[in-house]
Amino acid sequence: MRPENRRQVKELTLFRAMPDAAFDRLLAGSFFQRFPAHVVLIREGDLADFLHIVIDGGVELFSNWRDHETTISIARPISTFILAAVVKDAPYLMSARTLDASSILMIPSENIRTAMLDDSAFGVAMVDELAACFREIVKAQKNLKLRSGVERLANYLLRLDAEQRNDGRVVLPFEKKLLASLLNMTPENLSRAFATLKPYGVAVSAAAVEIANPGDLRRFAKPTPLIDDPKS
Amino acid sequence: MRPENRRQVKELTLFRAMPDAAFDRLLAGSFFQRFPAHVVLIREGDLADFLHIVIDGGVELFSNWRDHETTISIARPISTFILAAVVKDAPYLMSARTLDASSILMIPSENIRTAMLDDSAFGVAMVDELAACFREIVKAQKNLKLRSGVERLANYLLRLDAEQRNDGRVVLPFEKKLLASLLNMTPENLSRAFATLKPYGVAVSAAAVEIANPGDLRRFAKPTPLIDDPKS
DNA sequence: ACAGTCGCTTGATAAAAGTCAAGCGACTGG
DNA sequence: CCAGTCGCTTGACTTTTATCAAGCGACTGT
Known part of the structure; x- marks a missing residue:
């Protein structure tokens, strides 16, 4: 060491x-x-x-x-x-x-x-x-227990956005397969969940995710500090 | 006090x-x-x-x-x-x-x-x-994350049976509504889950549950100490 | 005693999630 | 270079779970 x-x-x-x-x-x-x-x-x-x-x-x-x-x-x-x-x-x-x-x-x-x-x-x-x-x-x-798969994904993306502070441009820190497992869904379902978020301004290409309007996504995801704030 | x-x-x-x-x-x-x-x-x-x-x-x-x-x-x-x-x-x-x-x-x-x-x-x-x-x-x-609703119920019943030590006669310690919430299902679904376990010897009447043959239920539920043992 | 509520169950239906299969493109090792 | 694998996506389909509606029986307060 x-x-x-x-x-x-x-x-x-x-x-x-x-x-x-x-x-x-x-x-x-x-x-x-x-x-x-x-x-x-x-x-x-x-x-x-x-x-x-x-x-x-x-x-x-x-x-x-x-x-x-x-x-x-x-x-x-x-x-x-x-x-x-x-x-x-x-x-x-x-x-x-x-x-x-x-x-x-x-x-x-x-x-x-x-x-x-x-x-x-x-x-x-x-x-x-x-x-x-x-x-x-x-x-x-x-x-x-309280959220659906799509909601978990939306809130996860918002957290990444807050962490990476790059103006809506987010890069997934690992394989989608692993992300799916973390969010408790199948990889197929994760793909579809991304598609579901398209109307809220989420565009994916490989590991790069663009959140066009975080406000839209936020209104959908309804994050709360009591679940989503890493501190607190 | x-x-x-x-x-x-x-x-x-x-x-x-x-x-x-x-x-x-x-x-x-x-x-x-x-x-x-x-x-x-x-x-x-x-x-x-x-x-x-x-x-x-x-x-x-x-x-x-x-x-x-x-x-x-x-x-x-x-x-x-x-x-x-x-x-x-x-x-x-x-x-x-x-x-x-x-x-x-x-x-x-x-x-x-x-x-x-x-x-x-x-x-x-x-x-x-x-x-x-x-x-x-x-x-x-x-x-x-790893089990379905029915599997969670089956393992829950086995745990109660172990705790209460009354030879397959188990009494639910609270309302089914609450049990459903704890197991992350709706009350309707809990009812159906009990029905699903009938073939494994589970009979319910109000809060009293009879497990005719714990071995059968056990084979279905596949409990493991790394999830189900309260100590360990 | 009676209406009202509440917990529970059942059935019909809808939504969510999982499975299976196929295909595409990127990477990998011979 | 090519075959093979792997990650990912899409489509069709199944299973699981939730929702809505109705009904039953037990309890509650008037």
Whole structure:
């Protein structure tokens, strides 16, 4: 791991308040590793030996049941994933695979748990992180239960537009197939959902999406901070 | 609040390790209140002033968007709810209403946050609680995204059967209307879902459900600990 | 006792989402 | 260069789910 990466990780709210020496102890026995795209990092049901942190690239968290598979979320740098399994010392509930070539830092679960007991500020940071994760997934749950597929897509596009701030020109950050799985629809259905949004000024060509008039789309999508605002 | 109630709350994993004096400080400024059925305790979007704990009765956590409403979860004694909003000092993401006549203990958010800073063992307990909540809702998400309505019902019945341990005789703990909302279907559809399960030995009469042969239902429902086991 | 409401069920119908099949264009490896 | 694969789209069709309407029985308040 390059010193710059160490610095980036240390900047996470989770570790920011930690004394340098404690952070070094935390990292003892960690691995920093580069993986190619589409490598499975974690299989659901396995025991949570390591806390994972995406330093570079991207990771898909997904799950299977019978012959179905669904994407739960996408982890982008710099962020942790599967924190909850680590603190509970329990089996992972989700699998994880790299989206692109990615750098991953793996910290032994044991280190996290002991650091938490030693350092109450770190405990507080963990509480904060877990609460944030919980709220994210509650929003995802509401999104899923209260909205139709087309509505989920419309609101997703508005979020991208807000993130990318490029005046209605949005580029999808990954394959449509994956987007479909994240939004809980089939790829065929996603295609049709884009077509449905055409009258609201949405034009797609490959990964580039143009939102002619965000106001129109907004009136259709009816976003609310209690579902769509990443903070809050 | 009766001394017995205090003892029950103190028994929660969240508070168990806390010294008695600290627990008293935590409860300073708390309210213990009885509410009739169907009273709204919390409105989503409001600021999280209090941590709520169900001492008796039951509470439905739900959410609205446009003209839709959905149940996110049910809180039964003795348990906390909306913990995440409290620690983030953020708006509630869900509304809450009593299901039956209920006793609720309300602890000022501020007390929780200061207790967390003062007492690192309490911080650890909070981490544990939040991680458990997170894992619960991840399972709910998988349940929702990977299974059909009938499959969700079948697995729900199996869980009730395991909880109630009454040899295939199960009693639904609340109205079918609410169950439908929890399972993300309409009441009409829930009726039909019960009918669909008839060939697998499921017979309904009002709130009483008889599972003639749990093995049959199990083969249909294909439960997995990674979705259906409340612990794990 | 009675009208009124409410929870639940059933049937008919409509809308949403999934499946199957085909085709197109981009990339990939021999 | 070419065959093969893969992501994506479109069309036809099926299945699932929601909506609308009606009816039944239990409970409620007058």
